[in-house]
Amino acid sequence: MAAPLELYCWKGDWGLPSIDTDSLTVLAYAKFAGAPLKVHKITNPWRSPTGSLPALKTREEGSVSQPSKIIIHLRKQKYNADYDLSAKEGADTLAFISLLEEKLLPALIYTFWLDSKNYVDLTRRWHADNVPFPLNFFLPNRIHGQQLDRLRLVRGDSGLEPGDDIEKELYRDALECMTLLSQRLGSHKFFFGDSPSSLDAYVFGYLAPLVKAKLPNAKLQQHLTSLDNLRLFCSNILTLYFPSEGREPPSQKPSGQADGGDFDHEPHKRRKQLLSALLALGAMLGYAVLTGIVSIQRVQSQQAIDAPHRHRPQDEEDEE
Amino acid sequence: MSLAAEAYVSQIAAADPWPENATLYQPLKDDQILLSDCASSLAVQAYLRMCRLPIRTRCRPNAEYMSPSGKVPFVHVGNQVVSELGPIVQFTKAKGHSLSEGLDEVQRAEMKAYMELVNNMLLTAELYIQWCDENTVAEITWPRYSSPYSWPLNHILAYQKQWEVKRKMAAIGWAGKSLAQVYEDVSLCCQALSQRLGTQPYFFNKQPTELDALVFGHLFTILTTQLTTSELSEKIKNYGNLLAFCRRIEHNFFEEHNREGDAGPASHFPKSPSLI
The missing domain is CATH 1.20.1050.10 (Glutathione S-transferase Yfyf (Class Pi); Chain A, domain 2)
Known part of the structure; x- marks a missing residue:
């Protein structure tokens, strides 16, 4: 019971802890049962240990992904919200x-x-x-x-x-x-x-x-x-x-809307700038390589022209 | 069935009384029908008997393709064709025959929920066992399903059906389950049904409802059908009250009809050596 279990789930929005039904179910159950979980809220399912979200990293059985299985696992760890049910x-x-x-x-x-x-x-x-x-x-x-x-x-x-x-x-x-x-x-x-x-x-x-x-x-x-x-x-x-x-959305919304122009799109802008810079760099390099190849080929062809002379075994022996 | 058709049906249905020549169609009883279809068919028959509506049963090798929704069984009443238990319940209700009228709101919600439990777990488990367990597929499902067709068609149709069921299992997250886990689910479902039934004669005390018909159809079929192993029926036999429940419905709604000389429909229904 040293380290808490790790749960990977979809990020929240709209005033919800997660936007995904299955993730919400698991999060709510964990709260109800009082299970201490280390929650990773991510937006990339490929980061999850099972490749899908939500996923619970367990010590004995590897990772489990379906909400019903996660709940069963939590229940086994004595975090049971259904204890009082008949x-x-x-x-x-x-x-x-x-x-x-x-x-x-x-x-x-x-x-x-x-x-x-x-x-x-x-x-x-x-x-x-x-x-x-x-x-x-x-x-x-x-x-x-x-x-x-x-x-x-x-x-x-x-x-x-x-x-x-x-x-x-x-x-x-x-x-x-x-x-x-x-x-x-x-x-x-x-x-x-x-x-x-x-x-x-x-x-x-x-x-x-x-x-x-x-x-x-x-x-x-x-x-x-x-x-x-x-x-x-x-x-x-x-x-x-x-x-x-519950409290976040009102404070989040105005800030999101006010700075929407700058902050929200900032990463995209930077991303786009980076992308276009990379594209330009690629084009230039491509051109350079293309012309470079031509020049290299010329050198090769010169070498090729030279080579037959050098390639004659006697010549080589001579040189050596 | 589309909504427009359904609205039309319920309007028409209300006008005509239940005819004497209503017919239920299902696949061939002895050589063709599979566990899940047999269970659904029995559920509909039990429901109609509980409503005291006469029905004749006809077996057709192409019942699956005759059905408007592609699922068996379906009933042919007057000039209407309706398939599956849910729509048939709606249909009889429009004609003024209902078993769940006496329930209050909460009970009706619970009844619907338990019906979905049976569909969600028992029916899916039956489909899993008959199409995804290699032994059962080779020994039972494939020969039976393809029996009415001749050479290349029998392979094509059976393969097509198996492919479809396997994809469905993958879509609902059952593809990764082992046979043992499926049995475990069946056991869980039976436990829930047994808890809910308790010591009552029917799920909502004295009056049978469509839930009772559905549960009976599935449990009775599982109990009386020979599969490669008896593990599935063993799961149900752990719950005495469910066994008693099956016997009760069989006695009240099927044997009684036999004695009345209404032998036609009853003879289409498997006898119950394993229940005694």
Whole structure:
């Protein structure tokens, strides 16, 4: 128990400790269970020990990546947020997590990655701004492709075009799921009484990005805003367990906007300057090498012309 | 089914009563049907019996391709065709037959959640075992799935199906799981169902709901189907109340119909030597 476990997860924004559902789930669970984690908030999945985020570096079993596995691992380390649950509540937890995965996740993927307006204006932009330089050109497109594939396979449709019909179907399922969650939560503070459990972590992970993200196309969000208890549930967890994140956005936003012109784009400007300088240098070097090759070839050809004379064994022997 | 079609269906459905000649289509019982399809089909049959709606069962080798969603089973009622349990429940509800009317909001939320649990874990585990476990694929799945087709088509279709299922497993993060982990998941799911059922006759006490039909369909099929090993059914046999639950539903909704001389549909349904 000497060094704390290390957790790698997606960086936060929009007043959230992380922008990714799975990362949020794990972070929330760790807070609920009081697990001391050393959290690395990164934007490059290739830096993570498993190649995907979130990932927990453990001492015995290497690194684990899926939220359910991470939670099981934390539980083994005696950081258990579900200690007080009865067997039936444990069963309910499993059932509602399945409900989230089957009904809400496809709609979330659709909202963030496939709805073209949201994808271009928010998701891709965020990734392009935050993911480090060479990756930001293709990583968003790659994730986009993966998510599209995933949705296609889960639904079992081969021809999945982001259109009205599919959107309505996914959103209908998601709305039903959120309504069911809201009914299950009722006026309680958490799903099972007064202390949070793993189900609360999952629900928070799924809903918080939807509450906080500024989506241009906000159909799914609108329904969530009408479910007061779920919205309150998310903001409660944010203020109780992530107080630093809750306070940051107001102070961050103005500074971000005020200096947006200079500070936000500064690295890009420098990057662009560096890039163009490198490009110019490359062109000049290329030209130099090109002309250099010509001159070298001339020297070689001169040598080649000379060589036959020298190459004659007798000559060489003579020289020696 | 698209939304427009669905709205149309529910409008039309409300007008007509349930016809006598409603038919359920599934793959061939003896030579072709696979564990997961059999479970889904049995779930629908159990649901319709709980609603006291008469249904005839027909086996067709191309049932999968007849179905509007590509999944079996599907029912042909009047001039409507509806596939899978979820939409069929909606459909019967539009016709005024529902099992979950008496539940309150929280119970309905729990019922939906447990139904997703069964789909998410049991159904996926069945698919995993029948398409990703090499022994099962070679001994059971491949011969059965390709039985109606002749030479090159049998290989092509079975390969195509296996490829599709494997990609789906990869997409939901199951590709890296070992068989032992899948059994572990099944065990976890059964434990949750057993805890939830407790000592009640049905999941929501006295009245059966669509959740009971779904759970029965899957558990009963797993218990009565011979696989390469009996490990899957052993996982369920650890939970006495689930076994009793299966027997109860079989007794109340299937044997009773047999005695009434309504033998047609019941004979399409596997008898239960392993349950006793």
